[in-house]
Amino acid sequence: MTYTVLDHVADVKFRAEGDTLAEALSSVVEAFAEITGADDMEPTATHDFSVESENVEALLFDFLDRLVLLQDVEDAAVVSVEEISLHDMGDALAVKATVNVADIGERGLLDIKAPTYSDMVVEEDDGWLLEAVLDV
Amino acid sequence: MELNQVSENIYEIPKQGDMRVPARVYASEPLLDEISGDKTLEQIRNVATLPGIQKYSIVLPDGHQGYGFPIGGVAAVDAQDGVVSPGGIGYDINCGVRLLATDLSYSDVRGHEEEIVETLYDNIPCGLGKGGYLDVDRSDLEEILSRGCEWMLENDHAVQRDLDCCEENGRLPGDPGKVPDDAKERGVGQVGSLGSGNHFLEVQRVTDVFDGERADYYGLQEDQVVVMIHSGSRGLGHQTCTEYLRRFEKQYPEIVEGIADKELMYAPIGDDLARDYLDAMNAAANFAWVNRQAMTEGVRDSLTQVFGDVHADLVYDVCHNIAKEEKHEVDGRRKQLLVHRKGATRAFPAGRREIPDVYEDVGQPVLIPGSMGAHSYVLAGGDRSLELSWGSTAHGAGRLMSRTQAKKDYWGGDVQDDLEGEGIYVKAKSGATVAEEAPGVYKDVDEVIRVSHDLGIGERVARMLPVANIKG
Numbered sequence: 279m280t281y282t283v284l285d286h287v288a289d290v291k292f293r294a295e296g297d298t299l300a301e302a303l304s305s306v307v308e309a310f311a312e313i314t315g316a317d318d319m320e321p322t323a324t325h326d327f328s329v330e331s332e333n334v335e336a337l338l339f340d341f342l343d344r345l346v347l348l349q350d351v352e353d354a355a356v357v358s359v360e361e362i363s364l365h366d367m368g369d370a371l372a373v374k375a376t377v378n379v380a381d382i383g384e385r386g387l388l389d390i391k392a393p394t395y396s397d398m399v400v401e402e403d404d405g406w407l408l409e410a411v412l413d414v
Numbered sequence: 415m416e417l418n419q420v421s422e423n424i425y426e427i428p429k430q431g432d433m434r435v436p437a438r439v440y441a442s443e444p445l446l447d448e449i450s451g452d453k454t455l456e457q458i459r460n461v462a463t464l465p466g467i468q469k470y471s472i473v474l475p476d477g478h479q480g481y482g483f484p485i486g487g488v489a490a491v492d493a494q495d496g497v498v499s500p501g502g503i504g505y506d507i508n509c510g511v512r513l514l515a516t517d518l519s520y521s522d523v524r525g526h527e528e529e530i531v532e533t534l535y536d537n538i539p540c541g542l543g544k545g546g547y548l549d550v551d552r553s554d555l556e557e558i559l560s561r562g563c564e565w566m567l568e569n570d571h572a573v574q575r576d577l578d579c580c581e582e583n584g585r586l587p588g589d590p591g592k593v594p595d596d597a598k599e600r601g602v603g604q605v606g607s608l609g610s611g612n613h614f615l616e617v618q619r620v621t622d623v624f625d626g627e628r629a630d631y632y633g634l635q636e637d638q639v640v641v642m643i644h645s646g647s648r649g650l651g652h653q654t655c656t657e658y659l660r661r662f663e664k665q666y667p668e669i670v671e672g673i674a675d676k677e678l679m680y681a682p683i684g685d686d687l688a689r690d691y692l693d694a695m696n697a698a699a700n701f702a703w704v705n706r707q708a709m710t711e712g713v714r715d716s717l718t719q720v721f722g723d724v725h726a727d728l729v730y731d732v733c734h735n736i737a738k739e740e741k742h743e744v745d746g747r748r749k750q751l752l753v754h755r756k757g758a759t760r761a762f763p764a765g766r767r768e769i770p771d772v773y774e775d776v777g778q779p780v781l782i783p784g785s786m787g788a789h790s791y792v793l794a795g796g797d798r799s800l801e802l803s804w805g806s807t808a809h810g811a812g813r814l815m816s817r818t819q820a821k822k823d824y825w826g827g828d829v830q831d832d833l834e835g836e837g838i839y840v841k842a843k844s845g846a847t848v849a850e851e852a853p854g855v856y857k858d859v860d861e862v863i864r865v866s867h868d869l870g871i872g873e874r875v876a877r878m879l880p881v882a883n884i885k886g
Contacts (some may be wrong), residue, residue: 283818284818285816285818285819286816286817286818287452287478287479287813287814287815287816288478288479288480288485288813288816288817289817290817290818314542315844315846332664336660336663339660340660343656346649346652347596347599347600347653349542349543350542350544350599350600350604350649350653351596351599351600351649353543353544355542382542382543382544383543384843385542386541386542386842386843386844386845386846386847386886387541387542387543387610387844388542388610388611388844388846388847389541389542389609389610389611389886390542391505391506391611391649391652392505392652392653392655392656393656394481394505394677395481395659395675395676395677396480396481396482396675396677398676411481413481413505413506413652414610414611414817
């Protein structure tokens with residue numbers, strides 16, 4: 279799993295890579311945790327969610343949306359990834375994910391407003407490369 | 415890209431290719447240099463391709479790259495045959511600014527800055543996570559989405575002036591039934607919360623009055639202490655935009671295929687989905703006003719805690735991420751338009767019926783925050799704003815530097831120490847946020863305001879410097 283937090287004038291952008299799409303999405307979770315500032319927190323629980331989308335771009339958008347929702351609705355900071363599996367359903371792609379989370383408490387974490395399609399990159403070459411901008 | 419100077423501070427990208435109208439940039443040469451450094455010009459050219467767009471797409475002096483639309487972007491479309499684009503409104507629906515004028519002077523607060531900042535920070539939740547100044551349940555939330563600040567007034571969280579001096583009186587015709595359930599889940603615990611990023615709550619002192627008559631109308635004078643709140647619709651608005659973008663994408667694949675940037679996605683205004691989005695957007699706007707009103711109550715309680723009996727009257731509350739139906743003159747005829755303002759502030763001059771009665775003779779107040787080390791401004795809607803910018807002007811300083819670069823160049827603690835040396839006390843939940851919002855990462859707000867004033871779209875009334883600032 280590898281990721282890089284990239285420059286963006288107003289918001290935050292990242293690049294996540296992996297040999298498979300599931301691995302690249304695992305890297306997305308790690309990038310998300312670093313961006314919010316939760317990457318060094320001690321996990322206290324796991325959280326499961328699933329996403330089903332019509333193509334890879336939409337899947338990345340919806341996947342990020344679930345991470346954002348988790349923080350706002352469950353009050354849980356996403357710390358790291360536990361497991362991700364991908365299922366090609368023909369007309370849709372489905373992801374099942376388990377992420378490690380911690381209570382947000384008084385920790386000063388960055389509030390991610392939303393995923394965006396801005397500058398989104400989804401490339402499969404020798405492995406997968408995903409890039410996206412998060413609105414902060 | 416071809417860019418022609420029309421006159422001082424006005425540049426134009428001529429209509430070419432898929433553009434339906436030219437694109438205009440309102441900037442001085444130094445600001446234009448900054449605007450040209452990212453994708454702002456490409457984005458405003460794309461905005462000019464929207465069906466139903468009138469006259470020209472516009473970038474204001476604080477413009478910078480956004481999603482689909484640039485931040486500091488304005489586009490007016492025909493309200494019958496045009497389109498609505500959530501990207502022209504932004505994820506943070508009705509992000510906006512309000513200003514409270516207190517009866518305290520700077521000499522009253524000197525020596526109490528730390529106490530003020532600690533009290534505000536303790537009382538008003540900020541940063542990521544649940545918690546707001548007001549506890550509301552889902553039933554209350556439905557009322558808030560439907561009735562905005564009217565609900566606050568009825569429940570003793572506002573006084574009549576708070577509604578009288580708020581854009582749209584703090585209520586648009588929203589339909590709670592059109593707001594996605596996940597959005598409600600995000601919003602229910604966040605009524606009266608600041609958020610993070612560039613949102614802030616700031617105690618300021620009025621340092622300069624440029625226009626005494628208008629300042630009198632607005633209740634402002636030199637040395638007066640005022641409080642500025644910059645926040646929006648929190649998770650509720652963000653989730654509403656997110657989910658409607660996906661619905662648009664699924665319903666209009668042919669539109670997605672034909673546009674240069676998916677974030678510019680749109681729906682024809684006459685379609686049910688477009689009406690649903692506008693009803694949801696209005697409801698989210700109501701939530702944002704209630705959020706700022708709840709923080710207003712928190713500010714009033716905090717000032718009372720520190721100073722005893724203090725008045726803090728609302729000067730005005732402006733949206734800078736919204737679409738509004740308004741009548742404007744096009745080719746000599748009055749026409750109903752949907753004006754998208756994304757990081758742009760309505761700046762109506764005297765005479766528009768939308769302005770509160772108390773300001774009808776002088777034009778509406780326009781509130782423009784600077785960075786936490788720079789001036790913020792109160793302008794008045796300018797006489798030329800209707801002709802040039804659909805009654806709009808800038809919304810802030812505009813960023814120059816990325817957040818990642820800011821964290822490399824600044825350390826939050828150093829920024830706080832430097833500002834304290836200038837008499838500005840900052841408290842934030844996250845040191846990283848202080849670094850990311852350091853004064854040096856923003857454009858020169860004084861130059862943005864100079865261009866707005868010289869163009870006559872928003873005219874200088876007064877400016878303030880920060881005294882105490884809390885951030886997420």
